[in-house]
Amino acid sequence: MIDKDQVSKMEKQSSKRRSEGVGMTLTHILKLGCFKESQLIAGESAVNSIVVKGITIMEAPDIADWIKGGELILTSLYPVYKDEEKIRLLVQRLAENKAAGLLVKVGRFIEEMPEILIKAGNEYELPIIQIAGEVKYVDIMYPVMNELFNRQLMLLEHYRVCHDRFVQLMLRNGSLQDIAEELKELIQRPVLIFDVDLEVLACTDDEFTPIHKILENRICLKEYGECVLYRQQIWLGEEGKNLVEMILAPAIAFHQERAYVGVVTGGGVTEMEAIAIETAVTNISLELIKKAAVAEVELKYQNELIDEIIHQRYQSIEEVRHRTRDLGWNLDKPHKVMVIQLQDYQTLLTDERGLNMLKDYMDRMLRIIKRLAMHYTSELIISSKSFRIVVLYPVKNKASDVQSFAEELHQCFTRELIGVNICVGIGMESLDIESMFKSYEQAMDSVHFGQIIQQKKKVVTYEELGIYKLLCHMEDADQLRQFIHPGLERLYQYDQSRNNELMETLEVYLNYQGNAKKTAEKMFIHYKTVMYRIKRIKEVMGVDFENRQVKLEIEVGLKILHILWNKKGTTEQGIKRIEEVLTDKKWKRDLSKVDNEIS
Structure with a gap:
């Protein structure tokens, strides 16, 4: 028995x-x-x-x-x-x-x-x-x-009750917090709703926030309808010292996991609890879709307005002020424009998969910006378009806050978007709406030319461009050519005909302040090879690197070559442009004469 x-x-x-x-x-x-x-x-x-x-x-x-x-x-x-x-x-x-x-x-x-x-x-x-x-x-x-059979009838009745309660909640235009509270009442357990960046969207018990980290030991418990329940361990608190076990249910919107319902529990969930969670998740997905639709319309309106301001496409400044006031913006106080650009985006424009990746990168970048902004300012204004994000950062007491924000932001990009090349440019301070376009142009110059002037630096301010700010705005190649040292012209022609990598060696050598050992390490060549090349460079150019004025002219000339390269849309066009400048009849020389001079 x-x-x-x-x-x-x-x-x-x-x-x-x-x-x-x-x-x-x-x-x-x-x-x-x-x-x-x-x-x-x-x-x-x-x-x-x-x-x-x-x-x-x-x-x-x-x-x-x-x-x-x-x-x-x-x-x-x-x-x-x-x-x-x-x-x-x-x-x-x-x-x-x-x-x-x-x-x-x-x-x-x-x-x-x-x-x-x-x-x-x-x-x-x-x-x-x-x-x-x-x-x-x-x-x-x-x-x-x-x-x-009786059990199934009971579960169906419970499903009807849960469905009716959440439908009534949605008809009352209930928020995510209302959904969390309703779910807690049904299952009598603490409930959290948070997004993919671990930002808590709603919580019934403050003791379970903030979320510090989710461990990667997700265990699938069951699939209940279209709702999948997982058991997951989560670190809570600012320093992540409180470890709790939760049942997680992803809320799907636009075919992606957009948020999670977390139920604090020491074990599993009953069937009736699973029904309540599944019904709540469905309503959360609908709420996220609704919010996304509203946000898309608002973002489109904001993007158009910011685009008009930074490109000065508006007809009346008073109309612009009126529209910004409707959005709660005050642009007639100091701001700096920040341009955040996804580099190498052209490789993502070849097919639908690449376009989806580009959209995903931009969405994740926007979420990171908004998350980090909470620690700096509540008045950040953001606009996104294609592969570029424009941020209007309010300048208050410390202008250095802008650069600190940008530096930390890029660190977040590097950590969370592994392998994605992102550059940040910061313009100078604008005092009102009319001068906003200047700050934007400066931020664009910082993105485009900062990589040339500052080499591998990913966050560049307009002030850091220094004298090269003048060179960046010279559209006439003849004007730029005036600043190229004649010896550099000879070295370029000599190097092109023999492919000796002398131009590259010269640039690395100057970047390391004439340190041949570091130059050799950087280029993965022998120290003696560097010394031989430097000797050959001096002979071809006919210069003395000890002369500070000559050294400055050569450094400026190298930067000009990079600027000419980048002023055109593609690498091939850039190379062609350099060839046009450096093989002009005015500068062209017989290489045999150069060899004779050296010998």
């Missing part, structure tokens, strides 16, 4: 795992009156995790091939009782196909349970339950089916 105390003990031990199934637990089924004279003889270790979804009778040895999982199998073992190997295979196949258990009737074909059956049940962790010979199959099947 099955001991009710034993079943209760097993039920308590299984409380953490029973909630992971969908159906009715085997421990609950075994409490029914029809199992009063039955006995669990094998597979006890698996009873705790078994969920029963149905019951059927075994007519043939291949019954395992016809079940869906979760069924209790009623049998007298007639098809297999004479062959121990067939009995073992039957138990193995039933376990593999996730049967809930084997109910064996004794007294007609077998007088007692075969040892091989008990051994196989324990080995394959399939519960084997002995029922008395005088018990009819219908006396087992009807109560079990009735219990399962």
